[in-house]
Amino acid sequence: MPRKSSAADAPLRLDNQICFAVYSAAHAFNRVYKPLLDRLGLTYPQYLVMLVLWERDDVPVKDIGERLFLDSGTLTPLLKRLEAAHLVRRTRSSEDERQVLIALTAQGHALKEKARSVPQSILAASDCSVPELVAMRDEIVALRDRLNAVIGE
């Protein structure tokens, strides 16, 4: 028997999965961002780190990681690339030698001005009203936070 598609298979159907919706939307965002961020010389994760630093500077790697849900295994090499691009400086804290503080260079600060056009371009690409996007964002954040709550038991 050729295994006809059955109702019992619905939970395993790709297009029914919310995780795949989220996964594929994340990649779609990445592809839209790519040409915009190329002009800034940033990758998407690097852009996220810069967003954090543009809000507050001179913070330990740990803080950036907590904000972005990333660990040092991801951030250490990424921050070294930003340092090589002269956008940030990495210095050991003198109060606590375990911490490495990340500070923006003048170039890093200046890049913020060039980045201001990015959110507008993304808004246009999403072809969606701001209130709709805000509502979706809040729902997705709430879902993410519930998922993260499960991970910490």
Add this chain to the structure above:
Amino acid sequence: MPRKSSAADAPLRLDNQICFAVYSAAHAFNRVYKPLLDRLGLTYPQYLVMLVLWERDDVPVKDIGERLFLDSGTLTPLLKRLEAAHLVRRTRSSEDERQVLIALTAQGHALKEKARSVPQSILAASDCSVPELVAMRDEIVALRDRLNAVIGE
């Protein structure tokens, strides 16, 4: 002047970004899936490929790529790992020698039964009603499709 947070900066604020909501939710899903998929011996992208194959077998790499929005650079090594795990077979099509057809092995088919408990666990972790999840999924898919439409000019 110490650059106080200003309303002009709102579009660049991390927590205002829907892309970051999606990006961080995708990673949260990945972390919830990890222990469940470890028991199947699969990574999350490998699980997605298996979902595609459990729906329809004996398809070219191209079809899997279109379904998952992934290219051969990602899929070729991933499929070789699934082959090494004896879950799929890779054979050149005889009608069109350019294509490589991916077929499930008996083990690959059998794994579907072990996978049936996964969606239920994810539903529980998301701590959300099915109608809510379905609504969110459809919104996210619609957004993804609009973003993908922009990429193809």
Add this chain to the structure above:
DNA sequence: GCACATTCAATTGCGAACAATTAAATGTGA
């Protein structure tokens, strides 16, 4: 039939992402 373009998978190189481990600095309790 033949030059040419197109399609498809594979390959190479780079940048995430994370698990697991390491090493150094700091904190804590007896």
Add this chain to the structure above:
DNA sequence: TCACATTTAATTGTTCGCAATTGAATGTGC
């Protein structure tokens, strides 16, 4: 004080994800 645990980044190794290129097979237009 001193043994011990904790915190913090860095490191190593594996797997994605994609751009760019390659090479073989197929399709096409003349």
